Amino acid sequence: MLALDPRVVEAVWASVQPKLPPPAPDEHPLGCHRRRIPDRDCFSAILFRLVTGCSWDVAGLLGMGAETTLRRRRDAWLAAGVFDGLVEEAIAAYDRIIGLDLSEVGLDASQHKAPMGGEGTGPNPTDRGKSGWKWSLATDRAGIPVGWSVDAAQRNDIVLVAPTLDAVGARGLLADIETLHLDRGYDFARVAQDCATRGLSDVVCARRRPAGAGKRSVRVPLGMRWPVERTNSWLSNFGQLRRNTDRFVAQRLGQFALAVALIIVVKLMKWSDRWNR
Numbered sequence: 020m021l022a023l024d025p026r027v028v029e030a031v032w033a034s035v036q037p038k039l040p041p042p043a044p045d046e047h048p049l050g051c052h053r054r055r056i057p058d059r060d061c062f063s064a065i066l067f068r069l070v071t072g073c074s075w076d077v078a079g080l081l082g083m084g085a086e087t088t089l090r091r092r093r094d095a096w097l098a099a100g101v102f103d104g105l106v107e108e109a110i111a112a113y114d115r116i117i118g119l120d121l122s123e124v125g126l127d128a129s130q131h132k133a134p135m136g137g138e139g140t141g142p143n144p145t146d147r148g149k150s151g152w153k154w155s156l157a158t159d160r161a162g163i164p165v166g167w168s169v170d171a172a173q174r175n176d177i178v179l180v181a182p183t184l185d186a187v188g189a190r191g192l193l194a195d196i197e198t199l200h201l202d203r204g205y206d207f208a209r210v211a212q213d214c215a216t217r218g219l220s221d222v223v224c225a226r227r228r229p230a231g232a233g234k235r236s237v238r239v240p241l242g243m244r245w246p247v248e249r250t251n252s253w254l255s256n257f258g259q260l261r262r263n264t265d266r267f268v269a270q271r272l273g274q275f276a277l278a279v280a281l282i283i284v285v286k287l288m289k290w291s292d293r294w295n296r
Contacts, residue, residue, distance in 0.1 A: 022070050022257070022281040030284050032062060034108055040099040061092040069274055072258020097273045106276040109283040110190065113163055117290055120160035121195040125247030126183060127202060128155040128176040129255065137266025141171030152263060154275060155179035156254070157187050162246035163286070164279045165192050169271055177205055181213045193217060200224075200244045253282055 021027060039058055068078035068089075075086040096102065113119065130153035133140040143151030151172030158164050166187030168179050180201075187193050199214060201224035214222050223243075255261050257278045265271055 021285045022278075023066070024285075024288075026288060027281060027284050028063070028066065030288070031066075031105070031280060032059065034105055034280075035062060035101060038099070038101045038104050040095060040101075056088055056092075058092070061089055064089050065093055066277070069257055069259045069277060072262055074264075093270070093273070097269055102273040102276040102280075106280045106283075107190075109280040110163070110165065113283050113287060116287060117161075119163060119165065119192070119195075121165070121192060122197045123160040123200060123243045123246075124157055124165070124187075124196045124198070125200045125244050126155065126157045126180065126205075127244065127247045127251060128153050128179055129251040130172045131255065131260060132262045133172070133264075134262065135264045135266055139169060139171055139268040139271065141173040143172035146172075152271065153179075154254075154260075155183040156247060156251060157183050158247045158250050160243070160246060161286075162250040162253075163283060164250060165190060167275065167279075169268060169275065177207055177210050180205065180210050181217075184213065184217050184219070188217065193219075197221060198223060200247075202244060250282070254278055 036058070042055060064078040064081050067073065067081050068075065071077075075089055079086050079089055110119075130143055130145065130151055132143070132146065133150045133152045136150045140150050140152045142148040152169060153172050153174065153176075154167055154169045155176065156164055157166040166183050166185075166189075168182035168186055170179055184193060187196070196219060198221045199219050201210065201222065203224070205224050210224065211222065214220075254275075257274075259265075259274055260278060263271055263274070265274070
């Protein structure tokens with residue numbers, strides 16, 4: 020997977036390293052505890068687990084750290100906002116180098132397995148009621164994520180429209196959206212109201228409608244939705260997102276932010292290679 024390409028990993032690590040909190044002081048009275056595992060090794064293990072979906076034990080073999088060490092380091096980085104800062108920097112870098120195209124924005128949800136249950140999960144109606152979670156994602160015309168939210172699998176997609184748009188607005192990008200593309204499952208008055216409240220008047224969201232008595236129904240084109248569907252497919256390639264075993268929303272959001280940052284870095288690498296041939 021391109022997310023594990025050495026150039027991508029090094030670029031992401033270069034951004035992560037300055038954001039890491041300083042290590043706790045050595046307070047062992049005898050100074051005989053084991054040497055602290057380097058942050059770089061822990062990051063490699065966390066990244067490997069995200070991409071492959073393996074257990075902490077397997078990731079620990081790669082990063083030379085025990086499961087408890089990796090969990091503790093992950094939680095410390097989440098508390099310090101490392102992954103949130105990383106994805107914000109990645110989106111800003113893409114906008115500066117290539118430019119976000121918000122003339123056409125797609126929004127869609129995707130639901131996946133969460134076999135361990137926990138906070139923010141629930142019975143998945145498409146998976147025989149097994150525990151699951153979902154994310155709602157908004158992307159620009161090229162499929163670059165600009166806002167997302169997560170919830171339990173049984174939550175209706177239309178409920179996540181407002182928090183997803185609010186996430187776009189938190190980045191100061193909501194006013195730049197010209198057309199919002201949704202599928203026919205979002206064709207409800209609540210969605211129209213949520214969009215109108217946030218200043219979005221051009222919303223392409225329609226299903227087959229009757230043309231009148233004695234006439235055939237007419238299908239209205241659903242617009243440009245393939246970029247967000249493609250990005251959802253990219254994100255589903257990350258094993259830990261596809262089958263999530265963490266039990267807290269903050270942990271899933273951290274994984275999602277790291278995955279988005281990796282996707283953007285891969286995009287920037289490809290853009291650079293194209294122009295440096």
